[in-house]
Amino acid sequence: xxxxxxxxxxxCKGMNCPLPVIKTKKAIDTMDSGxxxxxxxxxxxxxxxxxxxxxxxxxxxxxxxxxxxxYVFFIKKK
Amino acid sequence: MLTPYSANELFNWLRQKDDFLLLxxxxxxxxxxxxxxxxYKVHMLxxxxxxxxxxxxxxxxxxxxxxxxxxxxxxEGSAQYVGEILESHGFDDVGxxxxxxxxxxxxxAPVRVxxxxxxxxxxxxxxxxxxxxxxxxxxxxxxxxxxxSRNLEFYEEFAAEHGCKITQTFETHLQADYISxxxxxxxxxxxxxxxxxGDFMGASFDYTAVQNGDIFKASxxxxxxxxxxxxxxxxxxxxxxxxxxxxxxxxxxxxxxLGRPDxxxxxxxxxxxxxxxxxxxxxxxxxxxxxxxxxxxxxxxADENLVFMDTLQNILDSNAAIYGISSxxxxxxxxxxNIRKQPDVYAEIRKxxxxxxxxxxxxxxxxxxxKNECAASAYAAQQSA
Numbered sequence: 001x002x003x004x005x006x007x008x009x010x011x012c013k014g015m016n017c018p019l020p021v022i023k024t025k026k027a028i029d030t031m032d033s034g035x036x037x038x039x040x041x042x043x044x045x046x047x048x049x050x051x052x053x054x055x056x057x058x059x060x061x062x063x064x065x066x067x068x069x070x071y072v073f074f075i076k077k078k
Numbered sequence: 079m080l081t082p083y084s085a086n087e088l089f090n091w092l093r094q095k096d097d098f099l100l101l102x103x104x105x106x107x108x109x110x111x112x113x114x115x116x117x118y119k120v121h122m123l124x125x126x127x128x129x130x131x132x133x134x135x136x137x138x139x140x141x142x143x144x145x146x147x148x149x150x151x152x153x154e155g156s157a158q159y160v161g162e163i164l165e166s167h168g169f170d171d172v173g174x175x176x177x178x179x180x181x182x183x184x185x186x187a188p189v190r191v192x193x194x195x196x197x198x199x200x201x202x203x204x205x206x207x208x209x210x211x212x213x214x215x216x217x218x219x220x221x222x223x224x225x226x227s228r229n230l231e232f233y234e235e236f237a238a239e240h241g242c243k244i245t246q247t248f249e250t251h252l253q254a255d256y257i258s259x260x261x262x263x264x265x266x267x268x269x270x271x272x273x274x275x276g277d278f279m280g281a282s283f284d285y286t287a288v289q290n291g292d293i294f295k296a297s298x299x300x301x302x303x304x305x306x307x308x309x310x311x312x313x314x315x316x317x318x319x320x321x322x323x324x325x326x327x328x329x330x331x332x333x334x335x336l337g338r339p340d341x342x343x344x345x346x347x348x349x350x351x352x353x354x355x356x357x358x359x360x361x362x363x364x365x366x367x368x369x370x371x372x373x374x375x376x377x378x379x380a381d382e383n384l385v386f387m388d389t390l391q392n393i394l395d396s397n398a399a400i401y402g403i404s405s406x407x408x409x410x411x412x413x414x415x416n417i418r419k420q421p422d423v424y425a426e427i428r429k430x431x432x433x434x435x436x437x438x439x440x441x442x443x444x445x446x447x448x449k450n451e452c453a454a455s456a457y458a459a460q461q462s463a
Binding site: 016017018019025052056057 | 105106107108127128129132151155156159444
C-alpha cells in the first residue's frame with residue numbers, strides 16, 4: 001500500500017454511492033488549494049466515480065488503489 | 079413523487095416505444111462500457127450524478143422538460159439523488175431504476191415462440207443486458223430450460239405462472255460469458271442437468287453426460303430432444319434438436335455468425351473442429367429447421383415479436399461469407415483474422431460454471447454484467463469500417 005502525507009482524512013466505508021463523492025466534495029470544499037485529502041471507501045463504484053469526478057473538477061487524484069481496508073484515494077485540491 | 083421502476087417495466091416501455099428520456103447518471107467510463115440496449119430507438123442521455131452536484135443548474139438544463147424521465151445508475155442511490163434534484167426543479171414525472179443497472183443486466187423477458195394451441199410451448203427468454211437467450215420447452219406441465227442464466231427467481235416465477243415444474247436443464251456448452259443457472263436451479267428444484275463431458279468433465283456438480291444421437295423426452299409423452307454434438311466453440315458444444323423442428327444451437331450457430339472458437343485459447347485446433355462441425359453437422363441438417371441461438375449481436379436480428387429465430391437455410395444463405403467457406407485452411411485463416419481479446423473475467427466465469435469457484439452473490443452479479451463477446455464474424459469488418 002502506498003502512503004503519503006495528507007491534511008485531512010475522510011472515512012466513507014460502508015457508504016453507497018452517491019455519498020462517498022458528496023462527502024468528498026464537501027471535505028475538499030473546506031480545504032485549501034494544494035492540500036491533500038485521504039478518503040477510504042468500500043463501495044466498488046467509488047473507484048471510477050472518484051476518478052471521473054476528480055478529472056471533471058480538476059482536483060488531482062494522486063493515488064487510487066484497492067487495499068485490505070477498501071478503496072483508498074489521495075486527492076490534492078486544485 | 080419519485081417512483082421506483084423495475085428492469086422489466088423498463089423493458090416493456092422500450093418494447094412499446096413509449097416516449098421518455100433514459101437518463102443514465104453513471105460516470106462516462108462505466109456508461110461507455112455497458113448501457114441499456116433497446117429493441118427500438120430510445121432517447122438516452124448520460125450526465126454523471128456528480129455533474130448535478132457540481133453544476134446543478136447547467137446539468138438540469140440538459141434534461142428535456144417535456145418528457146417522462148427514467149433515471150438509471152449503478153445501484154439506485156445516485157438515481158434517487160438526481161431524481162430529487164430534478165423534482166426540486168419542477169420535473170413531475172421522474173422514476174429511478176430499482177437496484178440499478180445490475181437489475182437490467184440480469185433481467186429476463188419471456189416471449190412465446192410457437193403458436194397458441196400447439197401440443198407443447200416453446201419460449202424464448204431474452205436477456206437484453208447480455209444479448210443472450212435461454213429457451214424453455216413446456217410439455218405436460220414439465221418445463222425444460224436450455225442455457226438458463228442465474229436468475230433463479232425469474233424461472234421459478236415463470237414456471238409457477240404457467241403451472242409447470244422445472245424438471246431438467248440442458249447446457250449447450252460451458253459458458254465463458256455468463257454464469258449458468260443450471261446448478262442453482264437444480265439445487266432449488268431437484269431438476270436434472272444435462273451437458274457434454276467434453277466441457278463438463280470434472281465439474282463439481284452432478285450432471286448427465288449427453289452423447290451425439292442421444293434422445294431425451296421433454297415429458298413422458300412429449301416431444302423428443304435429440305443431442306447433436308457440435309464441437310468448435312468449445313469441445314463439448316452441443317445442439318439440442320426439439321421435435322425435428324427447432325434446434326437450440328447455443329454458441330454454435332448464430333443468426334448472423336458462428337460461435338468464435340478462439341475463447342479457449344486454442345484457436346487453430348478448435349477452428350478445425352468447428353470447420354468439421356460446420357461441414358458435416360450444420361450444412362447437412364434439414365435446412366427447414368428453425369434455429370434458436372444462444373446470443374444475438376444486434377436487436378435488428380429479431381422479428382416483429384422480438385423472437386430471434388430463423389431457418390437454417392436463411393442463415394446459411396445470408397452468411398455465406400462464413401458458412402460458405404470451402405476449405406479448412408481458409409476457415410482457420412478467417413478465424414485468425416477475427417481473433418480479438420476476450421474479457422478477462424471469462425476465465426473466472428468458466429470456473430464458476432464448472433463449480434470450481436463459488437464467489438459471493440454480489441461478486442457473481444458483477445462478474446455477470448456486460449454484453450457477450452461470443453460471435454466470430456463481425457470483428458474484422460468493424461475494425462476496417
